[in-house]
Amino acid sequence: MTKYMLIMRTTDAALEATKDLDFEEIINAMGAYNEAMMNAGVLIGGDGLTDPSEGFVVDFSGEEPIVTDGPYGETHELFNGFWLLQVGSREEAAEWARRCPLGPGSKLEVRRVTDESDFADYADNEYVQKEAGWREQLGTA
């Protein structure tokens, strides 16, 4: 079994369009989707993010990092939330992703989560060893 992250990416325009929809309908559609994954025993985590206007960007293009408040002017894709699934195959992750109730302007990026096997060649690295300790402190894994 492998963990995959489904990353919701959506444009400003698509986000704007959802403001005309009944929010409760969105909650119901997402809720049913999440429940289906719970019932199948594959959902192990996830969270949604608040409106991008609350966010800000730190840009490393120049000499010094520059902090810019959101929203970000020109339309591009925004990272809007994620699900963490544990499934048997890449295709199964794709199948769950297909079922997500998203509309035009939205995409799901599906990425495999690293596990210990990805760092097998670096087991002696000081930071690879330290990371396990950090995970313990952070309560993440």
Add this chain to the structure above:
Amino acid sequence: MDDVSGTLDALWRIEGSRIVATLARVTGDLAEAEDLAQEALAEALRSWPTTGVPRNPAAWLTTVARRRAIDGWRRREALDDRRRSLARDLASLADDVWQPIDDDLLRLVFTACHPALPREGQVALTLRVVASLSTAEIARLLVVSVPAVQQRIVRAKRTLSEARVPFEVPDHTEWKPRLNAVLTVVYLLFTEGYAATSGDRWVRRDLADEALRVGRVLGRLLPREPEVHGLVALMELQASRFAARTDAAGDPVLLADQDRRLWDQAQLRRGLAALDRVDALGRGRGPYALQAAIAACHATAPSFAATDWERIVVLYDALLALSPGPVVRLNRAAALSMTTDGTRPALAEVEAITAGGDLATSHLVTSVRAELLQRLGRTAEARGEFLSAAAQATNDRERAWLEGKAAKLAPS
């Protein structure tokens, strides 16, 4: 990515159990339902590469299976009246009969783990129809050949048909033993993966993950059954230690020596949450929940030495009252030996277990005794016991490890 058979496998993983369960409810026969489902899958493999994957693949598969059921019974009408009338009835059934309902899946789980089946058949059938895995995948996980898996499934289906096992959820008089059978099968799958000493480590982990997945599904189907959540808690907590249980060479690392930083904290928290669900139901802790509570003591301890051993002994006392047995007694003795001044009483207890004739030939009891003798400074005896344990060990890794323990105690 658009490989049809891969997509079909994934779809089957998600929808298969509900499709088989619905077919079984309508036909009243799980074996028949499984055959029909396989035929529908074969048809999908034939036609989807040219037609593309249909918009609602689950409905497509159900429709094909349903058509095949009716055709098949019509063709075999010479066989008996029951099939003829069934075909007539099915053809005239309203569409909504073929819609899956929640109870179908529960019936499926109980039928796959029916007591009429040998354990081997229950395990294979559960992986086949509940976890919706292919025979090739089941063979990989159980480390047996594909024909062996096929044979187990064919036999299991035949047994169910011959015994006329009804496709239903057991009534309240049978509920407890039947539920226990289901939990036993799931935990057996898990321990097969968790404690396996044969096969590739990742394969075993996959099998344990599969058991967890079925356990989580059960937790959703039976939210009011404390032992279901207890089993999920136990599996999550044990699996959270997977990464720390073997070293780079693949040798086992005992709890005392494990690097606790390698424990999967997210999984550990899921286990604790499942244990909270048990307690929230307010109906006490059964054997699985008690074992989970013991695992939780280890999981939340900052170190082996700082573990709340007194509490673990109390939990073992409760477990012994519910499910007495030499292995539980031995584990309790091991925990007792870690409490203040507990080594001597623990040794007495281990000797009492051996004197009772239980586990006499098991390397487990001998190695615990060796460990306790070593702690009490009775080195020569400890060394002898480690060597005896090595002689009793059933696999090379454990034998080598025990011989190593003995070698360290050799007089210099």
